[in-house]
Amino acid sequence: xxxxxxxxxxxxxxxxxxxxxxxxxxxxxxxxxxxxxxxxxxxxxxxxxxxxxxxxxxxxxxxxxxxxxxxxxxxxxxxxxxxxxxxxxxxxxxxxxxxxxxxxxxxxxxxxxxxxxxxxxxxxxxxxxxxxxxxxxxxxxxxxxxxxxxxxxxxxxxxxxxxxxxxxxxxxxxxxxxxxxxxxxxxxxxxxxxxxxxxxxxxxxxxxxxxxxxxxxxxxxxxxxxxxxxxxxxxxxxxxxxxxxxxxxxxxxxxxxxxxxxxxxxxxxxxxxxxxxxxxxxxxxxxxxxxxxxxxxxxxxxxxxxxxxxxxxxxxxxxxxxxxxxxxxxxxxxx
Amino acid sequence: xxxxxxxxxxxxxxxxxxxxxxxxxxxxxxxxxxxxxxxxxxxxxxxxxxxxxxxxxxxxxxxxxxxxxxxxxxxxxxxxxxxxxxxxxxxxxxxxxxxxxxxxxxxxxxxxxxxxxxxxxxxxxxxxxxxxxxxxxxxxxxxxxxxxxxxxxxxxxxxxxxxxxxxxxxxxxxxxxxxxxxxxxxxxxxxxxxxxxxxxxxxxxxxxxxxxxxxxxxxxxxxxxxxxxxxxxxxxxxxxxxxxxxxxxxxxxxxxxxxxxxxxxxxxxxxxxxxxxxxxxxxxxxxxxxxxxxxxxxxxxxxxxxxxxxxxxxxxxxxxxxxxxxxxxxxxxxx
Numbered sequence: 277x278x279x280x281x282x283x284x285x286x287x288x289x290x291x292x293x294x295x296x297x298x299x300x301x302x303x304x305x306x307x308x309x310x311x312x313x314x315x316x317x318x319x320x321x322x323x324x325x326x327x328x329x330x331x332x333x334x335x336x337x338x339x340x341x342x343x344x345x346x347x348x349x350x351x352x353x354x355x356x357x358x359x360x361x362x363x364x365x366x367x368x369x370x371x372x373x374x375x376x377x378x379x380x381x382x383x384x385x386x387x388x389x390x391x392x393x394x395x396x397x398x399x400x401x402x403x404x405x406x407x408x409x410x411x412x413x414x415x416x417x418x419x420x421x422x423x424x425x426x427x428x429x430x431x432x433x434x435x436x437x438x439x440x441x442x443x444x445x446x447x448x449x450x451x452x453x454x455x456x457x458x459x460x461x462x463x464x465x466x467x468x469x470x471x472x473x474x475x476x477x478x479x480x481x482x483x484x485x486x487x488x489x490x491x492x493x494x495x496x497x498x499x500x501x502x503x504x505x506x507x508x509x510x511x512x513x514x515x516x517x518x519x520x521x522x523x524x525x526x527x528x529x530x531x532x533x534x535x536x537x538x539x540x541x542x543x544x545x546x547x548x549x550x551x552x553x554x555x556x557x558x559x560x561x562x563x564x565x566x567x568x569x570x571x572x573x574x575x576x577x578x579x580x581x582x583x584x585x586x587x588x589x590x591x592x593x594x595x596x597x598x599x600x601x602x603x604x605x606x607x608x609x610x611x
Numbered sequence: 612x613x614x615x616x617x618x619x620x621x622x623x624x625x626x627x628x629x630x631x632x633x634x635x636x637x638x639x640x641x642x643x644x645x646x647x648x649x650x651x652x653x654x655x656x657x658x659x660x661x662x663x664x665x666x667x668x669x670x671x672x673x674x675x676x677x678x679x680x681x682x683x684x685x686x687x688x689x690x691x692x693x694x695x696x697x698x699x700x701x702x703x704x705x706x707x708x709x710x711x712x713x714x715x716x717x718x719x720x721x722x723x724x725x726x727x728x729x730x731x732x733x734x735x736x737x738x739x740x741x742x743x744x745x746x747x748x749x750x751x752x753x754x755x756x757x758x759x760x761x762x763x764x765x766x767x768x769x770x771x772x773x774x775x776x777x778x779x780x781x782x783x784x785x786x787x788x789x790x791x792x793x794x795x796x797x798x799x800x801x802x803x804x805x806x807x808x809x810x811x812x813x814x815x816x817x818x819x820x821x822x823x824x825x826x827x828x829x830x831x832x833x834x835x836x837x838x839x840x841x842x843x844x845x846x847x848x849x850x851x852x853x854x855x856x857x858x859x860x861x862x863x864x865x866x867x868x869x870x871x872x873x874x875x876x877x878x879x880x881x882x883x884x885x886x887x888x889x890x891x892x893x894x895x896x897x898x899x900x901x902x903x904x905x906x907x908x909x910x911x912x913x914x915x916x917x918x919x920x921x922x923x924x925x926x927x928x929x930x931x932x933x934x935x936x937x938x939x940x941x942x943x944x945x946x
Contacts, residue, residue, distance in 0.1 A: 299731030316652035396634035
């Protein structure tokens with residue numbers, strides 16, 4: 277009788293039966309990095325949970341890093357909309373092991389990132405509970421009216437680009453899980469990408485600005501790896517899926533495009549470096565597409581932006597000329 | 612060495628050291644029912660946690676009621692600002708006992724209230740975890756620019772009023788804890804006030820509208836009982852405390868003002884009915900103050916609104932002519 281939810285997808289389908297995603301209050305509904313509240317000054321909203329042993333481990337995260345990353349993953353969603361973060365709400369479930377030293381350092385790490393982004397903590401709630409859970413909602417505004425960068429809108433021939441180093445955080449996670457903080461010595465950038473991901477708000481805002489006098493780029497923050505998130509950008513999967521015609525992509529990735537720690541890690545374990553990088557996970561980098569003539573200006577203006585391929589008119593994703601399915605990536609897709 | 616946080620207040624003080632409450636993004640900071648985001652169309656925001664065995668029990672809450680109340684306590688904060696709810700975010704931690712039947716009923720109860728209030732679910736996050744936790748953020752707009760009803764602003768001589776039945780939910784909680792859902796038979800309204808509190812958005816909006824051509828009423832939603840929340844309305848405690856001169860109040864409460872189930876319950880257990888009603892807890896009623904000449908119109912327009920007393924120029928709260936301290940109420944205040 278008691279049927280367990282088989283997957284997150286099944287929970288979301290149940291939810292979608294009860295709550296319509298089109299609504300007079302929403303300019304953009306669920307399924308993108310942020311939803312957009314329809315007000316005079318459209319507000320982007322994103323929420324994320326950050327739980328012990330699911331999103332972080334206490335044996336290799338410092339309290340400051342837990343506070344920092346809980347907020348960073350939310351700000352990254354605002355960056356993925358090309359919006360400017362304004363403020364956030366913090367809801368905290370505190371288990372009995374939390375002491376004032378932990379709290380003070382947890383808040384300090386979070387406050388450092390809040391100050392860097394000049395955002396306000398506007399409220400929230402506290403409760404005791406069985407394990408540490410931070411639930412943050414973050415609010416942002418568009419650079420100009422309606423100029424938020426949604427996932428949809430790629431067109432055949434568009435240039436695909438990435439801002440950041442795919443796969444770097446995955447290397448950090450793997451090594452931190454194996455060796456704890458000793459891993460920081462050999463894999464400093466990879467560990468940092470996992471422990472303290474930098475939300476790319478500056479790049480997001482520049483992309484929104486660049487699109488003002490042209491066609492807006494499509495943009496998303498990559499949290500599940502490029503292999504899973506590229507089909508979402510193209511509208512092939514996810515809540516925004518099947519809105520228009522199916523698109524495809526041809527991407528070209530060489531070891532020279534990747535971070536040296538990602539290359540060294542793959543070589544050390546005899547793995548395919550491109551596949552490792554594209555599988556990624558918790559990257560918190562940006563993935564987008566734009567009209568081809570915009571690319572040179574974007575490359576010049578945005579540090580870390582590099583061209584990864586082209587949008588194709590027909591479905592199918594190819595990496596270095598081979599179907600991505602043979603890469604094994606589709607194992608991880610949600611259907 | 613490891614000092615445990617002694618109280619919620621200590622956690623909040625630590626937080627206040629790290630996060631300023633005045634900020635260019637905020638029209639109204641922490642410490643009220645909602646914060647107000649400074650945008651062209653000011654947005655009210657409130658977040659609450661709703662956890663098993665802290666905020667609800669599964670042995671007497673139906674799944675529909677858990678979903679309903681998780682959202683209702685948030686909408687009540689929007690009502691306490693005299694704002695109109697627009698949308699909400701839902702973050703859910705799901706433990707392994709959750710099955711699809713529970714989820715479907717949980718969402719159905721929440722969706723019923725969302726539809727009544729015509730609000731959109733705009734997103735959120737899902738995770739597995741050790742116990743059920745719903746973390747909701749709710750967003751609202753003001754009836755007119757800047758016309759949200761904050762807690763501050765009471766003046767000596769102002770009329771104090773309540774919308775709803777203080778102490779009713781407390782009777783429900785006590786009887787549900789003792790007898791489970793059997794309590795519904797003898798205490799139907801009290802149990803309903805605990806299981807399915809009705810957010811007073813209509814009353815909040817009418818109060819905001821009434822204040823447009825006059826001085827705006829002060830307003831808050833009562834979640835900790837009138838004894839604890841009245842000093843907050845007067846600016847005596849809480850994050851907004853000591854902003855201006857200390858005010859006091861003289862309130863008059865007769866059994867005839869109270870719900871018959873509250874009166875019957877106090878009589879049955881030989882308790883002081885007025886003290887029971889004022890202690891309350893999880894009332895989700897409204898408490899406010901207004902210029903005396905506004906009261907007749909408000910009484911006529913808002914069902915369930917009744918005058919409870921007057922704001923005094925000097926500190927001290929009196930109930931039926933006696934200092935509230937002799938009522939034992941101050942034991943429960945936060946200092």
